[in-house]
Each structure stands twice: as structure tokens, then as C-alpha cells.
Amino acid sequence: MKKTTNYLILVAVSCVMIACSKNEHSPVANNISLHFNNTFKNNTIVLGGANSVDASSNISDSAQVHHLSELKYVVSNIRLVKADGTEVPYNVNDLDKGATVVNQAKPASLDYVLTNIPVGKYRQLKFGLGVKQEINTLDQVRFPAFYAAAGANDTDMMWQWATGYRFTKIEGFFGSENKAFQVHTGSTLNGEGGKPETYTQGVDAYRDITLDLTAAAVVGNNAPKITVKADFDKLLSGQTKVILTAKNAITPSLHSSMAAMEVFVNNIGGNGKENKSGMFSVERVEND
Template sequence: MKKNTIKLMMISLVMISCSKSEDVANNVNLHFNNTFKNTTIVLGGAESPAATTNTSANGQVHQFSELKYVISNIRLIKADGTEIPYHVNDLDKGATVVNQAKLSSLDYTLADIPVGEYKQLKFGFGVKQELNTLDQFRFPVFYAAAGANDTEMMWQWATGYRFAKLEGFYESNHQKFTIHTGSTLNGKSGQPDTYVQGIDAYRDITLDLNTRLVVGGNHPEITIKADFDKLFSGNNKIIIDEKYETAPQQHEGMEAMVTYVNNLGGDGKEDRVGMFAIEKVKN
């Protein structure tokens, strides 16, 4: 009788162990490493000795005091080409604000990912058109996160979210720059039935994994590098001047913002990676 009891206890322990292992195995962590070229960014004020600085392709020196952007519409692609979407139509469960000033926001865990091998990662830089509405009732969690005082990822004058909020200083006299991006709607204020898409600042990013991601044994992690040198030194070489001390769209119309968007997230055609790259995969 004792032997049978011991066997049952051992079987129970094995089952519990396997259950815990499977729970862990089905999680995938996305870690965002925001850099100037190959150096991880340190934020700081105009006179901060610790803040990282970067010299652009045009020889202009920049540093960041604020760096935030939205990631959504996440999909993992299996080795056989099967696409596994991750809450792509639910901003509460499948979107996040990456904030360089908030360490915890640099990691985002995907839960309950099917076991298998994966070759690609896709995600949205920003929020796709059909979800880009400031709706505190449909997606209260994301709405609160995007509107919090330390985030402020909402347009004050439009109906959608900011996709990137980048502020800092340039040149040796530390002049301030402010660059905010996001899609726009045209129409009559307060009349949703008149809204039509204006500028589409959403970009769909496709990254090939340099090592196959294996889900099924551990808690794997994908490190995604976002190189903000591309903001100024990407396909569009940009020199900031005094008119960019506030958001560029206030000076040259919203079309000017697209130049920055295409550097950060690609043009959605020939360039579908923008500033993003896979740094490493840890299985």
C-alpha cells in the first residue's frame, strides 16, 4: 500500500513539473534595446554628463531626453510559414508603449505561444488604422497607459495615438528638438462619421530571426535593436535647425513628418525594417 502511495505521489510531482515547464515554455519575451548605432541610449537633460550623444551622417550631434514608441500587431512566423498572431485586434492584450525611461517597459512577454520553431517576427510600429481611435471604453488598459502623465502618447488635437515621442537636444549649444509622429484623420472635429484617413504613419515591420526561435523547453527571448541613429541618418538624411524646436509638422505641414516616419519604420515597401533589427535570439 505504501509503495502505491509513493508511486502516486511521484506521478503527481512529475505531472505538476511538466505543467509548470509547459507554462514557461509557451512564453516568449521581447526585449527592446534602444541604441545610438551600437551604444545603448542613456537619457539626460541638456547638461547631463551621462547622456549618450550621437553624431549623424551629416555631422550633427544629438542626445535624447525622452524616447517612447508604440509596438502592436505582433505576429510570430513558424518555420513552415504559419503565422501566429498575438492579440492583433486587442490593444489591451497585444500592444505596449516602449519607454526608455521606464526599465520594465523594455521587456514585453508574449504568453501562450504554440510550441514549435519560428523564423520571423512581425510587428506594427504604431497602431493600425482600424484601431487608432482614442477609445477609453474599448481598450481601457492601453488607453490609460498611453495617456498617463509619464507617457502622453496621445495627440491633443486629433483622435488617435502618438506612435513615437522623441525629444532632446542638438549641437554644442544644446538647442531643443521635439519630434512626434502618428497617423492623422481628416474631417470635422467631434463628428466621427466624417473622419477619413489622412497621413498613415503606421508601419509594418518584418524581421528575419538570425537564429531559429524554439518554443517548447525554456523561456526564450528575442532582443530587438532599435537604432535611433537612423532617425537622422537613415534613407533620408536630416539636419535639424531652429524651426524643429517644436514638432516638424507644425512648420511644414504633416507631410514633413513622413520623412521621420520612413527613417524610423521604413517606407512600407522596399524598406520594411526601418531602424529595427534582431540583435539576438536566446533559446
């Protein structure tokens, strides 16, 4: 009887040890890294001033030569979709924890780490280009970290007059005379300044991006890296072909309507209907 008891104790201890071993080697969450590769077609963008010899040069479908001196955009409302269709949101209502400003002049901003993603196989990535309507107000109290990052002198991603954030800030030069152009996009709100209860949606420049992954991102013992390509050739050569002129070179401006701004929004962010990827695509998924 004693031998039998000892045997049962040994089995129980062994089972506990095996269970502990499994728990130690079976993570329930890990990270996913997003890397943003901003390109002209297939070449990573190099920024430069008016007379730069190093800046990436691009020729639009309308044969207009241009290059960029500044390139920034906001990514928020990030969601990952599992192979079975389950959608996993990532701090979608918290700009401090779930949004970032991608800035081509700041290499560190091109990588954004999503932490504590549940174990599983993911086949799709969704995110917002810009900030969704519900939280697109300059709220320093609610989201102090993002407010500070977006309002920094070297970022300047706020529209005080529009009560919200700039979603993209794209500047550069075009033509043989290197004339300056600016394309700034962002949603506008109607209402009385400083009184959120009076705000209603004006122009909606937010775009929800949906991208199929080139391979499943497998979260487990490894932390996958997803490289997202943003092809700024679409700025002038996307859904609508644009030729930069003195009239539309500064958008929006006193000389260009919000409707003109939406042409650029649709080119780079898609129209939100049949085109939900815009200038974005997934280049590769690394699971190592």
C-alpha cells in the same frame, strides 16, 4: 484465460500511464519575451537633459551632435512566423492585450512578454510601429488599459487634435548650444471629432516591421527571449539625411508640414515597401 485478461489490463494501464506522462512533459504553448534595446549605433541610449554629461552623444552623418532626453514608441499588431510560413497573430485587434509603450526612461517597459504562444519553431517577427488605422482612435471604453497607459502624465502618447495615438515621442537637444528638438509622429484622421463614422485616413504614419530572427525561436519546454535593437542613429541618418534646424526642430508644428514628419517616420520605420525594418533588427535569440 484469467492470466491473459490480467496481462491485457496491465498493458492498458501502462499505455494510459505513458500517455499521461507524455502529456505532462509536452507543453502545447509557452511564452516568448521581447526585449527592446534602444541604441545610438551599437551603444545603449542613456537619456539626459540639456546639459547632461551622462547622456549618450551621437554624431549624425551630417556631423550634427545630438542627444536624447525622451524616447517612447508604441509596439502593436505583433505576429510570429513559423518555419513553414504559418503566421501566428498575438492579440492584434486588442490594444489592452497586444500593445505596449516602450519608454527608455522605464526599464520595465523594455521587456514585453507574449503569453501562450503555440509550440513550434519561429523564424520571423512582425509588429507595428504605432497603431493600425482600424483601431487608432482614443477609445477609453474599448481599450481602457492601453488608453490609460498612453495617456499617463509620464507617457503622453495621445494626440487629441488628431483623434489617435502618438506612435513615437522623441525629444532631445542638438548642437553646441543644446537647442531643443522634438519629433512626434502619428497618423492623422480627417472627420468630425467624436464621430468615428466620419473618420477617414489622413497621414498614415503606421509602419509594419518585418524582422528575420538570427536563429529559430523554439517554443516548447523553454520560453525564448528575442532581443530587438532599435538604432536611433537612423532618426537623422536613415533613408533621408536630416539636419536639425530652427524650422524642423519641432515636428510636427505650425512651421513644418506633415510631409516633413513622414521623413522621420520613414527613417525609423522604413517606407513600408522595399524597407520594412527601418531602425529595427534582431540582435539575438535565446532559447535557454
